[in-house]
Each structure stands twice: as C-alpha cells, then as structure tokens.
Amino acid sequence: MISGILLAAGESRRMGSAKALLRYQGQTFIERICTAFLSAGVDELIVVLGARAAELRPALPAHPILRTVENSRYFQGQLSSLMTGIGALSPESEAAVVNLVDHPLVTADTIKALIASFRATPLPILIAAYQGRRGHPVLFSSQVYGEILAAPLDQGAKVVVRKDPSRVREVQLDDSGILADIDTPEDYARYITRT
Secondary structure (H helix, E strand, C coil), X not given: CEEEEEEECCCCCXXXXXXHHCEECCEEHHHHHHHHHHHHCCCEXXXXXXXXXXXXXXXXXXXXXXXXXXXXXXXXXXXXXXXHHHHCCCCCCCEEEEEECCCCCCCHHHHHXXXXXXXXXXXXXXXXXXXXXXXEEEEEEHHHHHHHHHCCCCCCCHHHHHCCHHHEEEEECCCHXXXXXXXXXXXXXXXXXHC
C-alpha cells in the first residue's frame, strides 16, 4: 500500500491568509494537491490539518480514500505534522509520499514517478529533484517511519534524510514545480504571473 500525506497544518503567517485556499489554475492549493495525489493512484491520502482546520476542511474534495487528521501541536513546526500524518497511516502502508500545501505545483506524474522508482528499486527515502535541486514531494518508506516519529522537533525530517546518504535517491524529473515553494504574497505573485 502506498500512502499520501499532505501537510496543511501551518498558520500561514508570512502569507497573511490561508495558503491552502489560494487559487491556482481554477483550484485552491489544497484541492489541486489532493487531486494530484488521487490521480496518481495512492491507496490512502492523509491530510494533516491544524491552525486553520475549520477553514480548510470544506475545501477538501470528497473521496473515500481521503482522511483528515488534526495536529494539535501544529505550532511546534512541520515535523510535528509529519509525525501526526505517519501516526494516522494504515498498518499496511509500505511508503508515504509527502507533500506540503505551499508546494502546489506538484503533478500526478511526479507522484507516479516517485512511486514507480520506489517499486522498481526500493530505498528508504526518495526525493523529487529538478535540474539537480531537491524539492517536493519526498517518499519515505515504512523502514524510516519509526525514525521520523523519534526525530527531534527542532531538527525536522532533515535529520532522518541526512543520517545515511546511501539510503537516499534523488529522482530527477522534468518538472520545475518540484521547486515551487509559495510562502509569501511575493512568491504567489511570481508564480501566478509566470503561468
């Protein structure tokens, strides 16, 4: 079973409004990313909500494999949300593709490519990359779920990724959206203007 985890629990302080509800090509960020996960064929999709849960819940597409979980510790940072998402996965989960709500340009093809790479040659961590630069999404196999759950909150998931480079593969893809991180009104204006 391949899972998807979408982290959407943050406060969006730098944006000044809920990033998840910003629109791109006719869809909200959160709807667009959920659609990409669902189109890519994940077996379950966990959406981690937090600071703006009541605002975001109505924006989610209705789908039988989509479940929401709330991170009551969202103020402790992104890793706390990833821990919440991993804690909600089905016991059968072999790997989870993780994406952030402020990386809305992720495509179904990119998610499929990560899953196909994992199926062909399993490694604990696969990272989508564009022109040699790492971005999102990231695939974590169930081998490292325990490490993520035990990681120090102040260091984030990077401590797990950096632990042993031999267990990490960059999956080079022709998708510049892998690098699109929209945190501020300026970022949003730049990406929306480009399209």
